[in-house]
Amino acid sequence: MAEEQQKILVVDDERLNINVLVELLKPNYKMMAAKNGEQALKAVRVANPPDLILLDIMMPEMDGYEVCRQLKADEATRDIPVIFITAMGDTSDETKGLEVGAVDYITKPISPPIVQARVKTHLALKRNMTELQKAYKIIEAQKDRMENELNVAHEIQMSMVPQTFPPFPDRNEFSIHAALHPSREVGGDFYDFFFIDENRLCVCIGDVSGKGVPAALFMAVTRTLIKARAIDDISTASILTRVNDELSRDNKAYMFVTIWFAILDVRTGTLLYTNAGHNPPYIKQKNGDSKRMDNLHGPVIGAQPGLAYKEDSTHLAPQDILLMYTDGVTEARNREKEFFTEDQLVALLSSREYESMEELVQSTVAEVKRFEDGAEQFDDITVLAVQFSGQPGAAETQMLEMTLKNQLSELKQFKETFNAFAENNNFSKPVRREMNVVFDELLGNIINYAYTDELEHTIEVRVEFSGDRLTVTIEDDGIPFNPLEKDTPDTQLPLEERKIGGLGIHLVRNLMDKVSYQRRITKNRLTLVKNINK
Amino acid sequence: MNITTRDVNEVKIVAVEGELDLNASQEADKQLTQLREDGVKKMLIDLAKLEFISSAGLRVLLATAQEIKAAGGDLRVCNLNATVKEVFDISGFSTLLMCFDNEAKAMSGF
Numbered sequence: 001m002a003e004e005q006q007k008i009l010v011v012d013d014e015r016l017n018i019n020v021l022v023e024l025l026k027p028n029y030k031m032m033a034a035k036n037g038e039q040a041l042k043a044v045r046v047a048n049p050p051d052l053i054l055l056d057i058m059m060p061e062m063d064g065y066e067v068c069r070q071l072k073a074d075e076a077t078r079d080i081p082v083i084f085i086t087a088m089g090d091t092s093d094e095t096k097g098l099e100v101g102a103v104d105y106i107t108k109p110i111s112p113p114i115v116q117a118r119v120k121t122h123l124a125l126k127r128n129m130t131e132l133q134k135a136y137k138i139i140e141a142q143k144d145r146m147e148n149e150l151n152v153a154h155e156i157q158m159s160m161v162p163q164t165f166p167p168f169p170d171r172n173e174f175s176i177h178a179a180l181h182p183s184r185e186v187g188g189d190f191y192d193f194f195f196i197d198e199n200r201l202c203v204c205i206g207d208v209s210g211k212g213v214p215a216a217l218f219m220a221v222t223r224t225l226i227k228a229r230a231i232d233d234i235s236t237a238s239i240l241t242r243v244n245d246e247l248s249r250d251n252k253a254y255m256f257v258t259i260w261f262a263i264l265d266v267r268t269g270t271l272l273y274t275n276a277g278h279n280p281p282y283i284k285q286k287n288g289d290s291k292r293m294d295n296l297h298g299p300v301i302g303a304q305p306g307l308a309y310k311e312d313s314t315h316l317a318p319q320d321i322l323l324m325y326t327d328g329v330t331e332a333r334n335r336e337k338e339f340f341t342e343d344q345l346v347a348l349l350s351s352r353e354y355e356s357m358e359e360l361v362q363s364t365v366a367e368v369k370r371f372e373d374g375a376e377q378f379d380d381i382t383v384l385a386v387q388f389s390g391q392p393g394a395a396e397t398q399m400l401e402m403t404l405k406n407q408l409s410e411l412k413q414f415k416e417t418f419n420a421f422a423e424n425n426n427f428s429k430p431v432r433r434e435m436n437v438v439f440d441e442l443l444g445n446i447i448n449y450a451y452t453d454e455l456e457h458t459i460e461v462r463v464e465f466s467g468d469r470l471t472v473t474i475e476d477d478g479i480p481f482n483p484l485e486k487d488t489p490d491t492q493l494p495l496e497e498r499k500i501g502g503l504g505i506h507l508v509r510n511l512m513d514k515v516s517y518q519r520r521i522t523k524n525r526l527t528l529v530k531n532i533n534k
Numbered sequence: 535m536n537i538t539t540r541d542v543n544e545v546k547i548v549a550v551e552g553e554l555d556l557n558a559s560q561e562a563d564k565q566l567t568q569l570r571e572d573g574v575k576k577m578l579i580d581l582a583k584l585e586f587i588s589s590a591g592l593r594v595l596l597a598t599a600q601e602i603k604a605a606g607g608d609l610r611v612c613n614l615n616a617t618v619k620e621v622f623d624i625s626g627f628s629t630l631l632m633c634f635d636n637e638a639k640a641m642s643g644f
Contacts, residue, residue, distance in 0.1 A: 412557050433586040433617035436553070440588035444556035503625055504589040510624040 005030050006123050009050035011040040011067065012085075013059045017108075021054055021085070024112050025119065037062025041070060044077045052123050057086040057097070065100050072101040079129065081122045085110060149213060153186035156216035157380075160223050161191055165358065173266035174201070177357035178384040179365050181328075181377070188215030188257070189326045189380035192223055194230075199267050199467070202230050205324040205384050206259040206278065209300075218255045222247060222301070226261065235516045235527055236261050236274040237311035240301060244276070244309065247302035256302040260324055268397050268466055269316040269388050274309050276301045279330060279342075282349055283314075284321040290350050292342075308519055318390020321360070323349055328379035332368045335375045340368055357385040397466040398425055406447045406457045406476075414461065415439060425465055431532050434511045435470070441504035442474055442483075442526060450478025450524070472528040481524055482517045484509075537565050545576040545644050547637070551583040554591030563594045570598065575607035578640050582613035587621055599631055608632075612640040 007030040010021045015035075022031045032050055034040040036059055044050060053071070057064035064084055071077045081104075084097040089107040097105045103125075104118050158180070165177055178191050188208030195201055204226060208219045225246055229239045240261055247257070260281060262273035275293070277300035283291045298309035316322065325345065332340040348367055354360040361383045368381055400421045404410035415436055422432040443459065451457055457477060464471040483505040509515050514529040535558035536551040546569060554562055569577065579595070581587075587595075599609040612634040614622060622628045634640035 408557050430617050430620075433615075434620070436555070437586050437588045437617070437621060440555040440590070444588070444590065448556075503592065507589060507621060507624055511620075 006051040006127070007032060007048065008119065008123075009034060009040065009043055009053045011035075011037070011053065011059075011064070012056040014056075017056065017085075020110070021115070024115060029119075029123075036060070037064075037067040037070075040067055044071065044080065049077065049080060051080065051126055052119060053080055053082045054085050054119075055082050055102070057084055057088055057093070065096060068097075068100045068102055079126075081126050083118065083122060085115070150185060153213040153216040154182060156213070156220055157182060157186050157188075157190070160216075160220050162193065167193065168195075171266065172389060174264070174386055174388050175357050176203070176384075176386045177361045179361045179382070181365060181369075181381040183211075183328070183377045183379050183381075185211040186213070186216045187211055187328065187378075187380035188219050189328060189382040190219045190223055191324070191382055191384045192226070193384075193386075194227065196230050196234075196263070199265055199469075200234075201264045201266055202226075202261070203264060203322075203324070203384065203386055204259065204261045205281075205326065205382065206257050206261075207326045207328075207380075207382075208257045209255050210253075214253060214255065218253075218257065218302075222257050222259070226259075230263075232514070233516055234263065234272075234514050234529055235311060235518050236263055236272050237297065237309045237518050237520075238516050240274050240276055240298070240309045241307065241518075244298075244301045244307055245305050248305040251302050254303075256300040258300050262322075264316065264322075264386070264388070265466075266388070269318070269320070269390055270313060271316055271322070272311055272313045274298070274311045276309060279325060279327055281322060281324040282346060283316065284323065284349050286317065286319040288350055290346050292346075310520060311518070316388035316390075318388060320388050321349075321354075321357070322386045322388070323360070323364075324384040324386075325364070326380065326382040328377075328381040329364065329368055329383060331379065332372055332377065332381065333375055334371050334373055340371050344371070357387050360385045397464055399465070400461075400463040402461050403458050404443070404461065406451060406459060408444070408447060411440070411443050411447060414443065418463065421463065421465075427532065431470075431530070435472075435530070438472075438508050438511055438528065441508050445483065445504060446474070446476045446478060446524075450476050450481060452479060468532050470530045470532055472526075472530075474526045474528075475520075475523050477523050480519055482519070483526070484515060484517050535562060537562065539569070542641065543644075545578050545641065546574045547578045547580055549580040549583065553585045554587040554594070556588060556590040559590035559594050562591065563597070566594065566598045567601075570601055570605070575602065575605065576644055577602060577607070577609045578637070578644070579609065579611045580613050580637060581611060581615070581618055584615070584618055586615075586617050589625070592621070592625055592627060595627070595631065608644065610634060610640045610644070612637055 008025055009032045010018050011034045012018050013035055018033045025031060032043055034043045055064045055067060068082050071082060082102045083104040083106060084102050085106045085108065087108040094105045103122055106115060106118065161180055167176060176193060180189055188210060191205045193201060193203045208215045225243045229242050233239045240259065258278040259276045260278040262271055264271050274297045275295060276298045280293045283293065295312050297311060298307055330340055330342050330345060348364060364383045365381060402414055402417055404414050419432060446459055460475045462473045512528045512530050516527050518525045535553055538549045540547050602609045610632045613636060614633060
């Protein structure tokens with residue numbers, strides 16, 4: 001398509017001069033004319049203003065300089081190039097002309113080729129300028145759209161993390177605070193905490209690879225999966241194993257997430273945790289020492305299905321503080337490109353007493369920002385701190401630990417020991433009997449079927465009783481066997497058609513409130529929980 | 535685990551005392567099989583003094599019940615305590631075997 005013809009306005013009080021220029025230029029341009037300054041100013045204030053103005057200087061009432069000044073003072077006409085065409089040929093006249101904003105100054109008598117050349121040049125310049133301005137507007141719009149998208153990602157991220165503190169005002173067994181300072185582009189950090197039952201608090205911190213909306217969405221899915229799986233599972237290893245399988249299944253974008261996940265029993269301080277590729281948290285003890293929680297229980301989550309994550313457990317003593325963070329903290333950089341590092345974080349943690357977890361979290365963030373000192377923040381900065389109060393009167397834990405050999409006679413012995421424990425702790429008869437059935441099923445199964453050699457093996461059983469909960473852990477080094485994978489027997493079949501397989505574990509699952517299985521390298525571990533209401 | 539028997543009319547009342555678990559099931563099976571082979575066709579298993587039963591014990595009861603039924607006989611159970619009843623319910627044995635609250639109810643209709 002041919003470009004639209006450009007328009008030129010000629011301003012001169014002499015008709016003759018106007019004609020000369022119009023004749024010269026009209027083959028290539030659309031021409032307009034004005035006889036004086038007033039007319040000229042009217043002529044430019046139209047929907048389609050001229051692209052160039054040829055302006056005489058010596059005119060009655062308003063001279064060219066004044067016209068030019070007014071044109072340049074008005075935003076609507078400021079950008080129209082003005083060329084003075086005048087008989088006034090002194091250098092001072094020319095200087096003045098250029099000073100009031102003209103782009104060129106041609107003296108009369110004119111040389112037609114010169115006029116044509118200069119007009120052509122300046123119009124081309126004007127055209128380029130217009131194009132540039134259009135392009136700039138498009139870039140502005142794109143930038144706005146991108147800002148919008150960043151806002152969306154930001155919204156997703158912030159809606160996924162609890163931000164009300166204190167979150168559980170009626171619970172005095174612990175205090176918790178967290179902060180997430182996002183980088184300009186959402187960096188995929190998240191944290192979460194929630195109760196899965198009366199006394200067990202899940203805390204979680206993580207970092208999704210990637211940035212922007214994809215990272216924010218992946219983070220939302222991860223967080224939702226964790227929460228869903230934690231409801232009916234009491235083993236952090238088991239929870240993350242399942243979350244990993246689900247996340248890595250449809251992970252076409254090859255994203256992954258580092259997670260540190262723990263379940264804290266707020267009555268006893270027992271902390272069960274799994275670290276999937278995340279920065280090791282610290283525990284600050286009452287005496288001021290900070291302990292680094294080094295153990296790693298598996299790689300990042302979402303990369304590869306079929307992995308079995310592990311877990312460890314430890315104890316928080318009263319006043320212990322658990323501090324979790326993401327690499328946005330330790331890898332924050334200052335202007336000299338130095339890293340904040342774990343050392344500084346530990347120093348900050350140990351350096352003084354903190355009145356509250358809010359103070360600790362905010363001090364940490366402030367310190368990182370102070371360190372950055374205006375350098376760009378490339379990653380989200382996230383800090384989560386939990387202090388265990390060890391409220392006095394928290395239920396004591398009664399424990400029974402026993403190792404038995406893989407013989408039925410040992411099973412008998414164990415039951416007697418357990419019954420004594422049950423008696424001491426005032427378990428009701430039904431509870432004691434039910435537990436006997438459970439032990440009979442599980443331990444009997446192990447003794448009979450877990451070993452393919454004729455050697456002696458040991459089975460470790462631990463029974464913990466606290467408040468109104470009984471937790472049993474059974475660990476054996478037999479062949480890998482997950483009893484929970486057996487199908488539930490069909491208890492509706494008539495006598496002749498009933499088979500016995502799977503009945504034992506069916507009973508166990510119904511007599512206990514929670515059962516979970518975990519394979520720990522060479523051992524099978526079953527964890528069972530029963531709530532005993534007095 | 536201890537098994538004692540007595541006769542009322544044509545019914546052999548078999549009282550199982552103690553625990554019918556993995557350790558005890560083998561002995562229980564032996565004794566119940568013996569009773570069958572002796573020709574007992576009507577058997578009432580009295581669980582009044584049974585603390586609890588596990589799947590091993592259920593297996594023994596099931597086998598005994600199946601054999602007796604196959605031979606044209608009848609096996610019933612009575613006096614289950616709460617835990618035993620719970621296990622019977624979970625495993626579906628409450629519907630598999632004829633269970634009665636007490637001996638009198640079990641005996642009528644035998």
